[in-house]
Amino acid sequence: MLIKFADWLDERVGWRQVWEAIFLRKIPKVNWFYTLGSATLFLAINQAVTGILLTIYYVPTPDHAYDSVQYITTQVAMGWLIRGLHHWGASAMVVIVVLHMLRVIFYGAYKYPREVTWMTGVLLLLIVVGFGFTGYLLPWDQKAFWATTVGTRIAGTPPIVGDYLLRIMRGGPELSAVTLARFFGTHIWVLPAALMLLIGIHLYLVIKIGISAVPKKEE
Amino acid sequence: MEDKKDVSRRDFMKLAIASIGGAIGLALGIPAVAYVVGPALNSKQEQGWIRLGSTTKVEAGVPTLFKAKIQQQTGWITSEEEISAYILSDNGRDYVAMSNVCTHLGCRVRWIAEQNKFFCPCHNGIFDKEGNVVSGPPPRPLNRYDVKVENNELFIMGV
Numbered sequence: 001m002l003i004k005f006a007d008w009l010d011e012r013v014g015w016r017q018v019w020e021a022i023f024l025r026k027i028p029k030v031n032w033f034y035t036l037g038s039a040t041l042f043l044a045i046n047q048a049v050t051g052i053l054l055t056i057y058y059v060p061t062p063d064h065a066y067d068s069v070q071y072i073t074t075q076v077a078m079g080w081l082i083r084g085l086h087h088w089g090a091s092a093m094v095v096i097v098v099l100h101m102l103r104v105i106f107y108g109a110y111k112y113p114r115e116v117t118w119m120t121g122v123l124l125l126l127i128v129v130g131f132g133f134t135g136y137l138l139p140w141d142q143k144a145f146w147a148t149t150v151g152t153r154i155a156g157t158p159p160i161v162g163d164y165l166l167r168i169m170r171g172g173p174e175l176s177a178v179t180l181a182r183f184f185g186t187h188i189w190v191l192p193a194a195l196m197l198l199i200g201i202h203l204y205l206v207i208k209i210g211i212s213a214v215p216k217k218e219e
Numbered sequence: 220m221e222d223k224k225d226v227s228r229r230d231f232m233k234l235a236i237a238s239i240g241g242a243i244g245l246a247l248g249i250p251a252v253a254y255v256v257g258p259a260l261n262s263k264q265e266q267g268w269i270r271l272g273s274t275t276k277v278e279a280g281v282p283t284l285f286k287a288k289i290q291q292q293t294g295w296i297t298s299e300e301e302i303s304a305y306i307l308s309d310n311g312r313d314y315v316a317m318s319n320v321c322t323h324l325g326c327r328v329r330w331i332a333e334q335n336k337f338f339c340p341c342h343n344g345i346f347d348k349e350g351n352v353v354s355g356p357p358p359r360p361l362n363r364y365d366v367k368v369e370n371n372e373l374f375i376m377g378v
Contacts (some may be wrong), residue, residue: 046247049247051253053251053255056254056255060360064295068294068295070295071294071295075256075294076254076257077250077252077253077256077258077294078254079254079257082254085247151267
């Protein structure tokens with residue numbers, strides 16, 4: 001029954017070809033370090049799912065942000081778990097992404113013909129850091145407030161453009177409701193859109209070109 | 220080493236991936252449902268007896284509107300809300316407290332003295348002074364509160 005339906009669907013949309021290209025593709029004999037990319041993808045999906053769930057209760061305004069986060073953590077069923085997964089997943093994501101990059105560097109996997117994969121990867125790293133930076137403000141507690149005060153002040157240090165950068169990030173000279181709203185908007189709309197686009201390209205290239213083998217000693 | 224190969228390496232991997240994936244899916248999926256549904260299952264907090272005001276304000280045979288402030292906790296917000304009830308007494312001893320919430324779809328009804336009826340502005344629900352449906356879509360009479368009188372002060376049981 002199920003197989004009949006799978007056949008019916010395959011005849012019309014050709015999903016088996018896609019399935020084989022993604023999951024049954026040939027890869028060289030590699031080691032566990034080559035799973036870091038998949039681990040990152042797993043964490044990204046975790047962040048997306050728990051992040052969407054958090055927006056069901058979270059309110060990004062100075063008078064509600066902190067209280068709504070406390071409400072999620074202490075009142076809502078399983079809220080502690082959803083928030084915890086998002087919180088720790090975020091830290092894990094940064095760590096794993098960096099390890100993934102180190103593997104690519106040390107095995108020379110960024111070389112021809114995989115330069116574009118590497119470049120999208122670098123952009124993805126920046127996006128992940130952007131996620132971390134914008135997400136850190138959202139609980140609107142003391143740590144969030146002062147970390148963002150410092151972070152935006154650092155952005156304000158370059159000569160000439162620094163002050164503009166700081167004001168653009170904060171949406172004004174001070175950290176305010178405007179800052180919280182734009183960090184939230186960036187965190188849940190701008191960065192996810194960019195992330196999905198780049199992951200799409202990154203994965204397409206990984207599948208299209210195939211992954212690199214572990215370099216041999218004499219190479 | 221192996222006498223029989225019932226399960227191939229590939230099938231074993233398939234099974235392992237499916238089970239681990241399923242376990243992760245359940246471990247996140249079930250809490251996610253609880254998380255989304257949770258607050259909907261919280262029962263409304265009891266308000267206890269709410270003081271409305273003096274019985275002397277009630278005119279015999281005419282529903283009189285009383286308003287009281289109650290503390291309401293919704294999500295992370297504690298707010299003061301107004302609760303209204305119509306009090307009816309025919310003899311000055313027995314009191315009936317009616318909710319002003321229309322039993323059709325929850326709009327607020329108003330007592331129109333000239334017509335001697337409650338009117339709901341939303342879909343023309345009409346109730347008599349005892350809260351019974353006269354015409355329109357409401358399925359039930361107006362809800363009633365438990366009511367008590369202490370030292371000439373009216374109280375209703377908040378639910």
